[in-house]
Amino acid sequence: MKFIEQDIPGVFIIETQIFGDARGYFMETYRKELFDKYIGKIDFIQDNESHSKYGVLRGLHFQKGEYSQAKLVRVLKGRVLDVAVDLRKTSPTFGQHIIVELSGENKRQLYIPRGFAHGFLVLSDTTTFVYKVDNIYSPQNEVTLLYNDPQINIQWPISSENIILSEKDKQGIPFSQIEYFK
């Protein structure tokens, strides 16, 4: 496994060796000792999976304060643009975002520490998205940051009228009004 830290400190792309043979392939998707070594102590406590069609945008979500979640995300099948926005007030990259293409082809994983809003836009017909989180699901502490907030200015490749959002995400709040992390 290769851990590649991104321009936003604490965010890593993880690339994994694929062992192909006549039957297909094998890959390790997680190894605790390597995460402890290269990223630090993380205890993932829940695995999630979602399936979405083209144009679906899930996000940008975060859980407030002590309910914040670190995430290790990847695409089983399909292709997404994955986005993480730095909401850590004291961070040198506060308000900045990273945008990474994750796919069943490139098998890249993205590690996003606590203190970020996260979401993804589906670019293939369908996508199956899986991820680990290190904190409990707390819907009453969940917030949606508006996906097209002008201050964050994410350049989504699909026009707004063709993006499919949940009712919750349609009511996302602007960056200027959210509760940042210390």
Ligand SMILES: Cc1cn([C@H]2C[C@H](O)[C@@H](COP(=O)(O)OP(=O)(O)O[C@H]3O[C@H](C)C(=O)[C@H](O)[C@H]3O)O2)c(=O)[nH]c1=O
């Ligand atoms: C996140 C979550 C959801 N749910 C239930 C609640 C709803 O009845 C249903 C769909 O939830 P939601 O619309 O919030 O699912 P997503 O829009 O995929 O939310 C996720 O989207 C972005 C990509 C994220 O990074 C977050 O992990 C997460 O917020 O699953 C649960 O039961 N447990 C959970 O941990």
